[in-house]
Every structure is written in C-alpha cells, then in structure tokens.
Amino acid sequence: MAGISSNPAATATRPQAPMVRRLAPLVIFALLALLPLASALGLPGHWLTLVTRAMIFAIAALSLDLVLGIGGLISFGHAAYIGIGAYGAGILISEGQTELLVALPVILLACTVFAAITGYVSLRTRGVAFIMITLAFGQMAFYFAQALSAYGGDDGLTLYEKSTLFGREIFGNRTGFYYIALGTLAFCYWLARRLVASRFGRVLRAARENSVRVTVTGYDVDHVRLGAYVISGMMAGLSGFLLANQTDFVSPAYMSWSRSGELIFMVVLGGVGSLYGAILGALAFLVTEDVLSSLTQNWKVIFGPLIVLFVLFTHGGIAGLANKLRGRRDG
Amino acid sequence: MTLSLLIVQLLNGLQFGVLLFLVAAGLTLVFGVMDFINLAHGVQYMLGAYLAVTFVSLTGSFLLGLVLALAAALLLGLALEFLVFRHLYERDHLDQVLATFGLILLLNQAVKMIWGAAPLSVPVPEFLSGNVRLMDGILYPVYRFALIAAGLGVGALLWFVVEKTRTGMLLRAGASNAPMVSALGVDIRKLFMIVFAFGTMLAGFAGAMAAPILSVEPGMGDTVLILAFVVIVVGGIGSIRGAFVGALIVGLVDTLGRSSMNDLLRLFMAPASARATGAALSSMLIYLVMAAVLFVRPEGLLPAKGRS
Numbered sequence A: 001m002a003g004i005s006s007n008p009a010a011t012a013t014r015p016q017a018p019m020v021r022r023l024a025p026l027v028i029f030a031l032l033a034l035l036p037l038a039s040a041l042g043l044p045g046h047w048l049t050l051v052t053r054a055m056i057f058a059i060a061a062l063s064l065d066l067v068l069g070i071g072g073l074i075s076f077g078h079a080a081y082i083g084i085g086a087y088g089a090g091i092l093i094s095e096g097q098t099e100l101l102v103a104l105p106v107i108l109l110a111c112t113v114f115a116a117i118t119g120y121v122s123l124r125t126r127g128v129a130f131i132m133i134t135l136a137f138g139q140m141a142f143y144f145a146q147a148l149s150a151y152g153g154d155d156g157l158t159l160y161e162k163s164t165l166f167g168r169e170i171f172g173n174r175t176g177f178y179y180i181a182l183g184t185l186a187f188c189y190w191l192a193r194r195l196v197a198s199r200f201g202r203v204l205r206a207a208r209e210n211s212v213r214v215t216v217t218g219y220d221v222d223h224v225r226l227g228a229y230v231i232s233g234m235m236a237g238l239s240g241f242l243l244a245n246q247t248d249f250v251s252p253a254y255m256s257w258s259r260s261g262e263l264i265f266m267v268v269l270g271g272v273g274s275l276y277g278a279i280l281g282a283l284a285f286l287v288t289e290d291v292l293s294s295l296t297q298n299w300k301v302i303f304g305p306l307i308v309l310f311v312l313f314t315h316g317g318i319a320g321l322a323n324k325l326r327g328r329r330d331g
Numbered sequence B: 001m002t003l004s005l006l007i008v009q010l011l012n013g014l015q016f017g018v019l020l021f022l023v024a025a026g027l028t029l030v031f032g033v034m035d036f037i038n039l040a041h042g043v044q045y046m047l048g049a050y051l052a053v054t055f056v057s058l059t060g061s062f063l064l065g066l067v068l069a070l071a072a073a074l075l076l077g078l079a080l081e082f083l084v085f086r087h088l089y090e091r092d093h094l095d096q097v098l099a100t101f102g103l104i105l106l107l108n109q110a111v112k113m114i115w116g117a118a119p120l121s122v123p124v125p126e127f128l129s130g131n132v133r134l135m136d137g138i139l140y141p142v143y144r145f146a147l148i149a150a151g152l153g154v155g156a157l158l159w160f161v162v163e164k165t166r167t168g169m170l171l172r173a174g175a176s177n178a179p180m181v182s183a184l185g186v187d188i189r190k191l192f193m194i195v196f197a198f199g200t201m202l203a204g205f206a207g208a209m210a211a212p213i214l215s216v217e218p219g220m221g222d223t224v225l226i227l228a229f230v231v232i233v234v235g236g237i238g239s240i241r242g243a244f245v246g247a248l249i250v251g252l253v254d255t256l257g258r259s260s261m262n263d264l265l266r267l268f269m270a271p272a273s274a275r276a277t278g279a280a281l282s283s284m285l286i287y288l289v290m291a292a293v294l295f296v297r298p299e300g301l302l303p304a305k306g307r308s
Helices: A008-013 A018-040 A045-070 A079-094 A100-122 A127-147 A174-197 A199-209 A211-217 A221-247 A257-270 A276-295 A299-313 A317-330 B003-034 B041-059 B062-083 B093-115 B142-164 B166-183 B188-210 B220-235 B240-266 B271-296
Strands: B131-135 B138-141
Touching: A018 A045, A018 A174, A018 A276, A045 A079, A045 A174, A045 A199, A045 A221, A045 A257, A045 A276, A079 A100, A079 A127, A079 A221, A079 A257, A100 A127, A100 A221, A100 B271, A127 A257, A127 B093, A127 B220, A127 B271, A174 A199, A174 A221, A174 A276, A199 A211, A199 A221, A211 A221, A257 A276, A257 A299, A257 B093, A257 B220, A276 A299, A299 B093, B003 B041, B003 B131, B003 B138, B003 B142, B003 B166, B003 B188, B003 B220, B003 B240, B041 B062, B041 B093, B041 B188, B041 B220, B062 B188, B093 B220, B131 B142, B138 B142, B142 B166, B142 B188, B142 B240, B166 B188, B188 B220, B220 B240, B220 B271, B240 B271
Parallel strands: none
Antiparallel strands: B131 B138
C-alpha cells in the first residue's frame, strides 16, 4: 500500500492510501455493530452505555472535523451546538412535547440560526481571532443557558420522559438506544463523506490550502465555509439531542468551553481531517476518561499531562500514527 | 437607577476593566509577538491569586506576600515556558490550543488538590481598608480605588516600556513582523522569553490584586481568560492600546449591563420576566458588543500597526 515511498516522513504526511480510508471505517462500524453481542456474552452492561455515549460524542467530533479538519477552521465553541440540541430536547420534553418529529426540526432550525449568525460574524476573521471568537460565542450560549432559570438555570434540568416517535417509546431499551446512536453516527459519517467528495467539499478543502486562489477561481469561499459551519452545527445539535435522551438530564455544563476543548482533542487524537479518526478519537477519549476517573477522583491531573505529551510527541493522531508505523515498516 | 448608583457602577466597571486589561495586555503581547495562543494565561492569573493567599497568610503582610507571590508566579511561568511552551512556538495554532488546554486541566485540578475546592480569600490589607466618601451617602472602598490606581499605573508603565524603550521598540516590531526582526539580528528567543515573563507577571499581578475582592477558587482563571479574549478581539490582536480600550469597554458594558438591564426591561415587562430576561441578556451583552465591533471592523478597534 505505502511501500512505494522510501521516505517514512513523506509517507506520514502524504494523504492516506484509499484502501485504508475505505477499510478503516468499515472495520470500525462492523466492530461497533457487534459490540452488543459481546455484551450479551457477558461484557458488563456498563460498556454498552459507555460506548453509546462515546458514539454520541463521536457525532459531535465528526461534525467538528468537518470544519476543523476539512475546512481548516479551528472552532472552539462547538459544544454550544451540543447544548442547543440537548436544551431543545429538554425544554420540549419538560413542556410535554416528547415527539421526536417535532423536536428534531426545532433543534436543527435552532442550530442553523445560531450557526448562521455566529458563523457569519466569526468568519470575518482568521486564525487566532477565529478561535477566540468561536470560544466567546460558545461562552455566550453557556451563560444564556445558565440564566435560563425557568429551565433549571445553573442546576440543569432533569427529564422525566424521553423523546418518542409517533408516541412510541424508542429510547427506553439500552441495546435499542445503542443501535439508534450507531445508526445516526453511520448516517452522519456517510453524509460527511459525501460532502467532502462533492464539489462543495473540494472547494472547502482547496480554500483551506489557499483561499485566495480559490476566490480567484470564482468561488465564494466565505459562503462555502459558512455552509460547512452550519451543516456541522446541525450535526452537533443531533448529538446533543441524543445526549439529553441518554442522560435524562440537561445542564449548562454540556456547553462549557472545556467540552469544546475536549471535542478538539478527540478530533486531533484520531487524526485531523480523516473523519473516521474523529470517531476513533471520541471512543479513545471516553474510554480513557472512564478508566482514569474510576481510578482516581483527580483524573484530570493525569489526563491533562497526557494531552500535553500527546501534542508534543505525536503528529497526526491515531490515524497518522498508524501511517507512520506502516511507513517505518515498509521503508 | 439613581446618580449615586450610576457612579458606583461606573467605578466598578472601571475596576473590572483595569483588571481585564492586566490579563489581556500579557495575552495580546504573546499573541502579537510570538503568534502563540496561550490558553493557560488564565491559569497564571489563578495561580497569582492562590500564591497571594498562601504568601499573605504566611508573611502576615500584604505587600511582602504580593511580591513573593509575583516572584513565585514568574518562576512557575518560566518553568512552564521551559518545559512546554518553548516546544510549541513553531507549531500550528491547533497544537498550541490543545497543549495549553491540557495544562489548564492539570493546573485547575492540581490547585483543587493543593488548596481545596472551597473558595478562599485574602483579607483586605489594613492600610487600604475603609471607605472613601464620594458624596452624600456614597461610600466606595479604598482598596478598589487602589486597584484602579495600580492598574492604571501598570498600564502607564507598560505604555512607557512599549513606546519609549529599546525593548519596547523590538516588541512593536515583533508584533508587526517577527521573522523580519529575527532576520535583522535580534535574538528572538530572548525577546520571546522577555515577552512571556512579562505577560505572566501581569496575569499573576492581576490575580493577586483581585484576591482580596473576589473569591479565590479553581477555574477562576477560565472566565477571565475568555473575557480577555473578547477584549483582545475587540481591541485588535497585538495592540496594547487596543487591549486597554477593549478592556474598559468590556468592563463597563458588562458591569453597567448587569446592573441596569433589569430596571430597563421593567419599564415594559412584568418584574419576574424582566428579571429572567435581564439576567440572560446582560450575560450575553459583551458578546453582542464584540459581534457588533467585528461586524464593522474585523481587525478590531485599534489593530497593531503594519500587521497583515
């Protein structure tokens, strides 16, 4: 596959071989689809819940990879969309409206509006300023949720019902929920892949490399970027909707800025711009978090330095690491 | 809102703005000169406050404690620079964001383990306690005046260093075009060290000075960091003057917004819903101001000269 190149460094930075890119997601989804089987054979039920949660975050990480990896825009406020999705579900349920077919359009619309407005303003800037502004808008959403005293304010909102489809309870069964999350993730992955492969995606990628040249070619770079930002926001909103239904709880902490930072870490951990890397990153992140927090209450003291070491000593995340290893073996 | 309340709120806003300026000034210099995004800057503010708590109670003297806290904050900052930041200057922003984010997780939790999760405080020093009588019925604490004065004093000093000294000239040049400064034979590593030490000291100073009036708790730096970001974006990246103007705008808008929004809305809303809407709106106000500024001037109000 990668044996043509004799220089390992060149292999590591080169786009991945198509075979890997096609096979890796298939393997990931196949393994994920089989996990409930292992659970039936005696794997503790805790793992099923954990992986469901990880897949929900994988949707958000995937959506972030669309703007961060493909578009080259470092958004530090992505948790806001998880929050909008979660609050959308939470507020509707607490008002007695549990129907999914009502909740989803409302959530997607809310995410679209928020992403369109904040994206339009944020995209007027570049680089460091873009990071700071998206962070600030994320914080704005956080403080807004904190001030929503009618819906729990700082304490959050406990949900006594889950969303329903045509009035039928669909999130009640743990394995059922697992497959719903998996299906949503697979759908989002498919959508993201299609987007990246389309003309829209090619413009987005080209603009990441050289936006001036793309503009000269006749494309409106800002429009394409805004489009990607909005789509990404809607996808993250979807993950928020699922998260609210899994935890039966919504709180401002869902959109805290450290959550946005964690999402970035998931994307980088898996490998920026590879899309399936974001899924791997989310799985690795949540499992690590789970293991560490079961060891000690102060798990962040271990986790923080792990992030620092990871950044200092690796390039390209898990996907890149796999590439590098293969490059070394072949070279 | 009465006139006396307005004066008190203006002073509060000024004091908040000055505090933000101290944090934002260091941050904007580090951005401007080194093109380095340091999320851990807020943690350095927090460390300044915690070190002040420890050293003031150890020495029993506010001034001595302040000096020791500053020295310790500087040492910690330099240790971080040596261990982590130094290796990130050449990296892209994403790596910088992540690594400094990891440091925040570590340091916030470490502070919680060392000093505990409960809020701490530093007593207001004896010689700065008491109130100043502004006019009939308005008293304002001396310490807050001292804080405003100290902030403005540091601001003036900063202005002098940046505008009138050779180091300051190099800083300004670095903010405009760092590679060119390096090509002209300036030891850019040394310049980076100076800038970084400077920024750390300012953040530590802000934290230590805030300790007597704010509760010292884990995570206190995060809020300030994000507000400092807003300040920098409003003022223009790399610009000290911009940071000053931005800090005053953010400080005043936030303080006045929080105190007057409720009254303003009550003119045409029921008191209960006015309180709820007011709370939500006033917490969003500075971000709306930021958006408005960006809409008109994407580079900020007073961007650093010659920065592309």
